[in-house]
Amino acid sequence: MDTVATPSIRAIGLGRDFAEHPAVQRLDLEVNPGEVYGLLGPNGSGKSTTVRMLTTMLRPSRGTAQVAGADISRDPGTVRRRTGVVLQGTALDPLMSARELLPLQGRLQSLTARQARARCAELLTAFDAQDFADTPVGKLSGGQRRRVDLAVALVQRPDVLFLDEPTTGLDPASRRDLWDEIRALAANHGVTVLLTTQYLEEADQLCDRVGILRAGRLIASADPHALKDQVGDRVLTLRFRDASAAGRARELLATKGEQLHTDETAPHAVSIRLARPGADGETLLTWPPPACTPNP
Ligand SMILES: Nc1ncnc2c1ncn2[C@@H]1O[C@H](COP(=O)(O)OP(=O)(O)OP(=O)(O)O)[C@@H](O)[C@H]1O
Secondary structure: OOOOOOOOOOEEEEEEEEEOOOEEEEEEEOOOOOOOOEEEOOOOOOOOHHHHOOOOOOOEEEEEEOOEEEEEEOOHHHHHHHHEEEOOOOOOOOOOOHHHHHHHHHHHHOOOOHHHHHHHHHHHHHOHHHHHHHHHHHHHHHHHHHHHHHHHHHOOOOOEEEEEEEOOOHHHHHHHHHHHHHHHHHHHHHHHEEEEOOHHHHHHOOOOOOOOEOOEEEEEEOOOOHHEEEEEOOOOEOOOOHHHHHHHHHHHHHHHOOOEOOOOOOOOOOEEEOOOOOOOOOOOOOOOHHHHHOOO
């Protein structure tokens, strides 16, 4: 019996040039069913170009890929039917509400009116969106809006979901809520998720595996812990009660010449690179600092 699952996404030598400049070089990638895979990389590293090729929006210059069992070049219609996509700045009609948009999407995907209404009700409940279901999406907060984007992408029950920088611009609490939704999709419904991110913490907390893209090349791909060992310095993260305590710790550590890693998504945390030889075991910080030690 064959017990090896067919990958939900398999790219072989996939690449795309713009005016002879390779935006994505030769990408080899496999993502398994039910996995949350993160493509991590700075601006311009090729993340969106990769997503646009895998979702059949952009023709590759070289290579091949299969998504949800279909070839992106030979059978793009099947790929589109079996996948959901949320791109950066997805253009939903700002005057329409979730309760209008979701059934409309269902009808476009050939559901009957009754099926479309039922699916809409199911998704509004799943995304805890009843309270803002009748508000035009143009008037929603960033976090609410992303949940509607995600719900719209899920109307057709996709096997594979692509999310291009799903949490950019969200506050930390909305970001964590969205992480929970994405995890639940994979864990409870077996949806395979490929997302792109610029945030190390997001890749670390959310993804089963992470690929690092740099200048259009996948330079590493593994689970986040293995990746940190392979390509990163060791990082010690201290979490504080509030952002101001973290700020004071950051100032103290900077005066000691420590190399700090800043992550704008985690204002309560301070991360220190432990790359200096001989730094292990040294006391880096005494907390609380002397100025706020309670009087005996
Ligand atoms: N339509 C296009 N025409 C010309 N060059 C493009 C086009 N789209 C992307 N590029 C170039 O391809 C490279 C990769 O861009 P891409 O948008 O894939 O990167 P990214 O990692 O998604 O960046 P960001 O995080 O800013 O979205 C960049 O050098 C970009 O300028």
